[in-house]
Amino acid sequence: MKFVIGRLGRSVFLILGAVFLSFVFASMAPGNYFDEMKMNPQISPQTIAALHDKYGLDRSLPERFLTWLSSAAHGDLGYSFAYNRPVAPLLWTRARNTLLLAVLTTFVSWLIAIPWGTWMALRRGTWIDRIGGISIAGILVTPEILLALSVLIIAVRTGLLPVGGMYSAAGGDSTWQHGKDLLKHIFGPATVLVLGFLPMLTAHVRSAMLAALESPSVRAAEAHGIGRWRVLSRYALPLSANPLISLFGVSLATLLSSTLLVEVVMSWPGLGPFFLEAIFARDIYCVIGTVFLSTLFLVAGTLTADLMLYAVDPRIRRP
Amino acid sequence: MANQPQPSSEPLLRAVELQKSYGRSAFWSGRTRDFKALDGVSLSITSGSCTALIGESGSGKSTLAACLARLEDADQGEVWFEGTNLSRLSGQTLRSARARFQLIFQDASAALNPGFTAAELVEEPLVIQKIGNRGEQRGRAREILQRLGIPEARHQCRSQEFSGGQRKRIALARALVLRPRLLILDEVLSGLDLLIAAQILKQLMELRAEQGLALLFASHDLNLLARTVDSIAVMQHGQIVEQGSTPDLFNRPQHPYTRSLISAYEQLQDTRARGAGR
Numbered sequence: 001m002k003f004v005i006g007r008l009g010r011s012v013f014l015i016l017g018a019v020f021l022s023f024v025f026a027s028m029a030p031g032n033y034f035d036e037m038k039m040n041p042q043i044s045p046q047t048i049a050a051l052h053d054k055y056g057l058d059r060s061l062p063e064r065f066l067t068w069l070s071s072a073a074h075g076d077l078g079y080s081f082a083y084n085r086p087v088a089p090l091l092w093t094r095a096r097n098t099l100l101l102a103v104l105t106t107f108v109s110w111l112i113a114i115p116w117g118t119w120m121a122l123r124r125g126t127w128i129d130r131i132g133g134i135s136i137a138g139i140l141v142t143p144e145i146l147l148a149l150s151v152l153i154i155a156v157r158t159g160l161l162p163v164g165g166m167y168s169a170a171g172g173d174s175t176w177q178h179g180k181d182l183l184k185h186i187f188g189p190a191t192v193l194v195l196g197f198l199p200m201l202t203a204h205v206r207s208a209m210l211a212a213l214e215s216p217s218v219r220a221a222e223a224h225g226i227g228r229w230r231v232l233s234r235y236a237l238p239l240s241a242n243p244l245i246s247l248f249g250v251s252l253a254t255l256l257s258s259t260l261l262v263e264v265v266m267s268w269p270g271l272g273p274f275f276l277e278a279i280f281a282r283d284i285y286c287v288i289g290t291v292f293l294s295t296l297f298l299v300a301g302t303l304t305a306d307l308m309l310y311a312v313d314p315r316i317r318r319p
Numbered sequence: 320m321a322n323q324p325q326p327s328s329e330p331l332l333r334a335v336e337l338q339k340s341y342g343r344s345a346f347w348s349g350r351t352r353d354f355k356a357l358d359g360v361s362l363s364i365t366s367g368s369c370t371a372l373i374g375e376s377g378s379g380k381s382t383l384a385a386c387l388a389r390l391e392d393a394d395q396g397e398v399w400f401e402g403t404n405l406s407r408l409s410g411q412t413l414r415s416a417r418a419r420f421q422l423i424f425q426d427a428s429a430a431l432n433p434g435f436t437a438a439e440l441v442e443e444p445l446v447i448q449k450i451g452n453r454g455e456q457r458g459r460a461r462e463i464l465q466r467l468g469i470p471e472a473r474h475q476c477r478s479q480e481f482s483g484g485q486r487k488r489i490a491l492a493r494a495l496v497l498r499p500r501l502l503i504l505d506e507v508l509s510g511l512d513l514l515i516a517a518q519i520l521k522q523l524m525e526l527r528a529e530q531g532l533a534l535l536f537a538s539h540d541l542n543l544l545a546r547t548v549d550s551i552a553v554m555q556h557g558q559i560v561e562q563g564s565t566p567d568l569f570n571r572p573q574h575p576y577t578r579s580l581i582s583a584y585e586q587l588q589d590t591r592a593r594g595a596g597r
Contacts, residue, residue, distance in 0.1 A: 313434075
């Protein structure tokens with residue numbers, strides 16, 4: 001329990017730190033949402049000054065940060081200038097879509113990476129390992145944007161996949177048809193993210209598994225006559241779990257940043273396009289809200305990884 | 320050594336002309352550079368005997384130990400155990416045969432699964448080899464652990480909660496619980512303080528006397544083993560350069576490397592004797 005409380009405390013500190021830094025950087029950037037209004041002769045400087053005053057843009061940075069904290073405590077996460085409503089409801093819908101994509105990608109990537117990496121480690125030095133290594137290197141050097149464009153081209157040329165969006169207008173009414181439609185739309189962005197994510201994961205699984213298979217405890221288990229499957233499941237996998245669980249936490253950060261880019265390119269209605277629009281419009285509280293939510297996901301991921309490590313490895317539980 | 324069993328003349332284990340190389344081919348040229356870890360090694364171990372395999376680091380002792388236990392496959396040569404050619408066994412037959420010969424590694428601490436308790440570690444080989452029912456397995460594990468100095472109150476502790484010496488005892492218990500005919504110990508006594516090493520050696524000798532267990536110590540340290548083993552095989556550069564009974568080897572060493580080993584051993588004994596006389 002002490003471990004969980006300690007980690008939670010650190011997580012809260014991290015999130016607040018990230019949000020404060022967002023405030024600092026946002027205040028350093030020139031201009032704000034209302035600057036464009038100055039070009040409009042129909043809007044008087046007094047009106048713009050009144051808007052500045054209304055939204056607290058003239059106040060000091062610590063003041064604005066404290067106001068935002070109070071707004072966050074009320075569940076609003078600030079006020080969007082562009083949408084003229086609190087940020088939180090705008091974020092939740094998009095965050096749900098981003099989470100759906102990120103969770104599906106993480107799940108599928110690990111589901112493929114663990115058996116593939118293990119197989120390569122078991123067949124170390126054979127042609128299977130070499131071909132696997134070359135494929136990994138090949139996908140690893142391909143930028144995600146190129147992968148996304150390739151999938152888009154395939155979708156446009158073949159017409160097998162929808163180009164952008166989450167649902168079709170004629171997607172159907174039943175839950176089954178709705179689900180099928182969603183699956184068709186998510187397939188493209190998920191494929192790009194899995195392809196971008198998989199090589200790094202597989203390479204890590206392979207090296208962690210190799211280290212585990214060469215460890216004295218695995219060799220000793222073989223010397224005691226313990227069979228291949230039991231050695232793999234009870235020895236090699238738990239031994240390789242620690243670096244992989246740590247990687248799981250870090251991978252969420254990588255995946256989240258990749259997700260935002262892929263969402264923009266492939267028009268997935270997640271946090272990515274919302275974030276980009278907010279930056280262009282200088283809708284500062286939407287930007288900060290997105291940073292807050294991304295940090296929250298990242299911290300939740302690393303916290304989950306820490307708790308998993310705590311559960312899996314008795315050495316960490318040792319006082 | 321009056322209470323020690325007389326070794327039978329029939330070899331329990333016989334290694335014939337073992338060769339093992341480790342090589343790596345260069346990426347571009349494909350040229351292979353080989354390092355000969357074993358170069359035509361032949362060795363016989365009789366039932367109930369106690370043999371030392373002495374040599375400096377890199378002489379091939381650990382490779383030989385691993386090949387004898389079929390953890391590594393020799394490039395050439397054969398290993399016979401109780402009349403069976405181990406080199407031809409595979410799969411389940413090999414795994415079943417492993418119950419009769421056990422290898423303990425130098426790094427015994429790392430050889431224990433950190434997720435298991437001492438009791439689970441010792442019971443596991445019995446479970447895998449399907450020896451006895453659960454009650455018998457627990458009883459045998461408890462007995463051997465206690466015998467090797469691990470108190471019952473600590474049987475449910477995980478391996479990392481034990482000291483280095485205790486972990487080696489658990490590793491020994493894990494091997495001995497199967498009641499093997501041959502125990503290969505790869506530098507098992509290295510890194511332990513003299514008192515603990517002597518205690519473990521004494522316990523092994525008692526088990527040897529009771530069960531007719533054959534022991535093969537691979538070690539670079541002649542000092543601890545000279546008074547314990549019946550015979551010594553001296554290894555250098557992947558070859559056994561000399562082997563014979565302990566008195567023969569000490570009285571009539573033939574190979575220059577054996578002579579230098581024995582001379583170093585005698586010098587150390589003299590220094591100790593002088594130190595004790597002061």
